[in-house]
Amino acid sequence: MDGGYNPEERRRDACTTRGINLDGGRDAGSAEVGAVVSTSASAERVGRGDAYELVQLANGTWSVHARRERETFHPVVGPVAEADALYVRGLRLVERMAAKPGEFVLWDVGLGAAGNVLTVLDATRELPGPLRVVSFDRTLEPLRFALGEQRRLGYLARAAAWVEALLDRGRVEFWNGRQAVVWEVREGDFPTLLAGAAAGSLPAPDAIMYDAYSPATNPEMWTLPLFRRLHGRLEPARPCALTTYSRSTLLRVTWLLADLFVGAGGATGEKEETTIGANCRELIERPLDRRWLGRVRRSTSAEPLTEARYRQARLSAIHWEQLERHPQFVG
Numbered sequence: 001m002d003g004g005y006n007p008e009e010r011r012r013d014a015c016t017t018r019g020i021n022l023d024g025g026r027d028a029g030s031a032e033v034g035a036v037v038s039t040s041a042s043a044e045r046v047g048r049g050d051a052y053e054l055v056q057l058a059n060g061t062w063s064v065h066a067r068r069e070r071e072t073f074h075p076v077v078g079p080v081a082e083a084d085a086l087y088v089r090g091l092r093l094v095e096r097m098a099a100k101p102g103e104f105v106l107w108d109v110g111l112g113a114a115g116n117v118l119t120v121l122d123a124t125r126e127l128p129g130p131l132r133v134v135s136f137d138r139t140l141e142p143l144r145f146a147l148g149e150q151r152r153l154g155y156l157a158r159a160a161a162w163v164e165a166l167l168d169r170g171r172v173e174f175w176n177g178r179q180a181v182v183w184e185v186r187e188g189d190f191p192t193l194l195a196g197a198a199a200g201s202l203p204a205p206d207a208i209m210y211d212a213y214s215p216a217t218n219p220e221m222w223t224l225p226l227f228r229r230l231h232g233r234l235e236p237a238r239p240c241a242l243t244t245y246s247r248s249t250l251l252r253v254t255w256l257l258a259d260l261f262v263g264a265g266g267a268t269g270e271k272e273e274t275t276i277g278a279n280c281r282e283l284i285e286r287p288l289d290r291r292w293l294g295r296v297r298r299s300t301s302a303e304p305l306t307e308a309r310y311r312q313a314r315l316s317a318i319h320w321e322q323l324e325r326h327p328q329f330v331g
């Protein structure tokens with residue numbers, strides 16, 4: 001298995017082939033860990049809107065499912081358990097926020113139904129330092145849908161007033177326990193926003209939760225030009241880490257070629273391993289090494305997407321040269 005990209009990765013529901021790599025390998029952590037209660041024909045699905053519905057997972061929790069994309073937002077362990085493993089613990093947010101003097105800036109790429117943000121707010125409410133959350137999404141419909149389903153979604157109940165204000169005004173300030181929070185949302189296409197002049201006014205982040213749909217469904221959110229621009233928004237003197245659910249070779253090569261340091265991220269319940277990137281080595285506990293480079297050589301899905309069209313290909317010679325010269329592998 002080469003960690004080749006699995007376009008079904010993570011987000012499809014139980015009626016698809018989640019867990020099987022197109023490269024023929026079995027993706028780490030998969031359907032047997034837990035899944036939607038049963039196939040789409042009989043899984044409990046409620047709150048049907050045109051675009052979104054709720055599905056109940058094997059552990060009893062509920063998650064939003066996007067009908068057009070055929071992807072479930074947090075498909076195995078549910079919103080809170082996944083966000084806690086992948087973002088709160090994966091980005092060491094409590095420790096890093098507690099240690100940072102002044103405002104901590106968190107980018108939330110793919111706001112969706114706000115499961116990730118609200119799990120972070122729960123975990124950090126006793127920290128006195130101010131927090132600024134900048135959420136990005138092309139649509140606020142999943143959040144509106146989720147607000148109407150707060151009884152089943154649970155994590156929204158405490159935050160309903162904040163979410164309503166965010167939906168009304170695009171920005172809300174509140175006290176979350178001891179923590180002063182500013183939460184704002186930038187609605188629109190994220191790649192377009194990063195490529196435009198408005199990107200210059202974005203506050204540089206200390207951490208990024210990267211949660212788009214899978215590349216096969218959502219290729220524009222996984223291209224090399226996009227991650228190069230994202231890297232350009234980081235401040236060299238401001239350590240920043242980002243994580244996402246994928247452990248694919250394609251994603252890891254893309255982040256390395258965008259000048260990030262990259263390592264193995266922790267397990268989420270769904271997967272044994274995810275991916276963490278950063279603009280400084282110190283934030284990466286388990287950096288990818290030269291042995292991993294050998295796997296890249298053999299992978300049939302390592303070439304970054306250069307445009308918003310999904311395809312799988314071996315790494316090109318030019319990108320291989322750039323990868324070998326990356327400071328992570330030199331010296």
Ligand SMILES: C[S@@+](CC[C@H](N)C(=O)[O-])C[C@H]1O[C@@H](n2cnc3c(N)ncnc32)[C@H](O)[C@@H]1O
Binds near residue numbers: 072110137188
């Ligand atoms: C898997 S959902 C995110 C779930 C969310 N993080 C949560 O905790 O509920 C992916 C989100 O990415 C957003 N998205 C997809 N493509 C986008 C784009 N080009 N620009 C901005 N947002 C995008 C979708 O609208 C969707 O809400």
